[in-house]
Amino acid sequence: VNLALHSTPDIILMDMMMPDTDGLTALNIIRNDKRTSSIPVIMFTGASSELNEALARNLGAIAYLRKPVTPQELRDAVSKII
Numbered sequence: 001v002n003l004a005l006h007s008t009p010d011i012i013l014m015d016m017m018m019p020d021t022d023g024l025t026a027l028n029i030i031r032n033d034k035r036t037s038s039i040p041v042i043m044f045t046g047a048s049s050e051l052n053e054a055l056a057r058n059l060g061a062i063a064y065l066r067k068p069v070t071p072q073e074l075r076d077a078v079s080k081i082i
Contacts, residue, residue, distance in 0.1 A: 005033060005036060008036065008039070011078065012036075012041045013041075014042070016043060016044065016045040016056075017046070024052065024055055027061060041062060042063045043064045044065050045066055
């Protein structure tokens, strides 16, 4: 989150499970800050949860990919953004 707030990337690839916070919390912070609110976010998860996918999409995730993600799946998700 701090990196996104300070460097303003073109796209964010984020895991649902992270050491200091979870992906939904981080996504919420990113979406609610004017510096990062428009950055496209692709979420990754190793745990299959329809609820988490719905929450991530409602918070503004562009894509929600389940691991293991193939290179083609990642290319397809990024291609939809650019």
